[in-house]
Amino acid sequence: MQQKEPRRSNRERSNATRSSILNAARALFVSRGYADTATPDIVAAAGLTRGALYHHFEDKKALFRAVIEREALDVAATIEQLAGALLAPREALLAGAAAYFDAMAMPGRVRLLLLDGPAVLGVTEMAALDAAHGGRTLEEGLAAAMAPHRLEEKTVKAMAFLLSAAFDRAALEIDAGAARTDYAYAIDRLIDRLITP
Amino acid sequence: MQQKEPRRSNRERSNATRSSILNAARALFVSRGYADTATPDIVAAAGLTRGALYHHFEDKKALFRAVIEREALDVAATIEQLAGALLAPREALLAGAAAYFDAMAMPGRVRLLLLDGPAVLGVTEMAALDAAHGGRTLEEGLAAAMAPHRLEEKTVKAMAFLLSAAFDRAALEIDAGAARTDYAYAIDRLIDRLITP
DNA sequence: TTGCATACATGCAGCCTGTATGTTAACAAT
DNA sequence: ATTGTTAACATACAGGCTGCATGTATGCAA
Known part of the structure; x- marks a missing residue:
């Protein structure tokens, strides 16, 4: 039975189809990966045609970028x-780490943000995306916690990157089936070891 | 001018073409990435046809896997x-970190092993490949250095993973143009902080 | 030297991406 | 209310790429 399109405004229609495409794309990108996901499958899952996709997004990579941006935004919001x-x-750092694990527990998020994202969009773009949202808070938090150490700013920044990498790897391992408690403990210990004067 | 094939044995011929394909593939995978590298371009660069490629490798992914394995082996050998x-x-850990940076300084290696590799082959396969060669030594080294801490084995293992992630991220940043000295210092400090009783 | 297996080269089918073109419905102006 | 315009899609098409099937020549073994 086909509903007789309840007379939507143009804006509404656009938003609806755009969301439909994004949702379908996210699901398929997660289950099959970016490369093995075909645009015909995406639009079929959304009940549309490729015309709609290429009307809303410049190309397949742009669609992926939109999916990634939405995901990164949601992660940042959850942590915040x-x-x-x-x-x-110290407490801010530890809570931030736990919140990051919570946020990354959403199915598919690890693959999108930590695997396909960097490979498809490149590290620089992903780094920029990260810095725009969550990355900065980690650096500031670590700088505050390590203030007594009187390190050069570039050193603190480097260590923030390394710590961020540890977060990512922990999320990756947890997603792969490792026990969260093990990595949460290891991360907490790592943070403590870093910031104790 | 076509050389009249100096009467090679079959084994020699196979090894030669196989190496040709691997070398050409590596160069193109590095410069364009896995997805944007077409098999016609690879074999053209090697002066062959796609028939040779599909005779020696099951498919494009298998060729990529072979490139990655050779690369990982070389990294492990360099560190060793x-x-x-x-x-x-402690000295072993610090020297290992420096050696890892040296090994990863080879152009393209970061992209192959840290970006496209995990995305194309998956984390599990890459982890298995890493564990088979270099990953184990890091875990053992850290365990030895942290023995006085009397931690559970799973905790030490988790921290070894996190440290390994920090290594990778440092290599990534250095490859992206960051100063090696900054990250070498940060890594050394990180190691020291972890293992001091 | 005869037969077979190896090491490729060539040709083909199917799929996918990106774009160009068509169609319908919303919106703006009169 | 009517008409022109534009947005929002659907459809159709061209080019390229992957994987396989088939063809061919050379090494190798009996």
Whole structure:
């Protein structure tokens, strides 16, 4: 039975189809990966045609970029919500780490943000995307917690990158089936070892 | 001018073409990435046809896997050679880190092993490949250096993974243009912080 | 030297991407 | 209310790429 299109405005229609495509694309990118996902399959899952896809997105990579951006935004929001306004630097870092694991527990997120994302869009673009949202808070948090160490700024920045890499790897391992408690403990210990004067 | 094939044995001929394909594939995978490298271009660069490629490799992914394996093997050999038999655990770890950066300085290696590799072959396969060669030595080294801490084995293993992730990220940043000295210093500090009793 | 297997080269089918063109419905102006 | 315009799609098409099937020549073994 085909509904008789309840007279939507143009704006509404666009938003709806755009979301449909994004959702279908996300599901397929997650289950098959970017390369093995064909645009005909995406639009079929969304109940549309490739015309709609190429009307809303410049090409397949742009669609992937949109999926990734939405995902990164959601991760940043989750972290902000869960570990937003902690006062003590140490507690903020630890809570941020836990919040990151929570956020990355959403199925498919690890593959999108940590595997296909860097490979398809390149590290620089992914880094820029990360810096725009969550990356900065980690660097600031670590700088605050390591202030007594009186390190050069570039050193702190480098260590923030390394710590961020550890977060990512932990999320990757947890996603692959490792016990979260093990990695949460290891991360906490790592943070503590880094910031204790 | 076509040389009149100096009467090679069959074995020699196979090895030669196989190497030709591997070399050409590596160069193109590095410069354009796996997805944007077409098999016609690879064999053209090697002065062959696609028939040779599909005779020696099951498919494009298998060729990529062969390139990756050769690369990982070379990295492991370099590290073994540069930081092979250090006695003190701390010095072994520090030398291993430096050797890893040396090994990863080979152009294209970062992209192959840290970007396209995980995305194309999957994390599990890459992890298995890494564990078969270099990953184990890092875990053992860290375990030796952290023995006084009396941690559970799973914790040490997790921290070895995290440290390995830090190595990778450092190599990635150096490859992207960051100063090696900055990251070498940060890594050394990280190691020291981890293993000091 | 005869027969077979190896090492390729060539040709073909199917799929996928990106674009160009067509069609319908919304919106703006009169 | 009517008409022109444009947005939002659907359809059709061209080029390229992958994998396989087939063909051919050479090494090799009996």
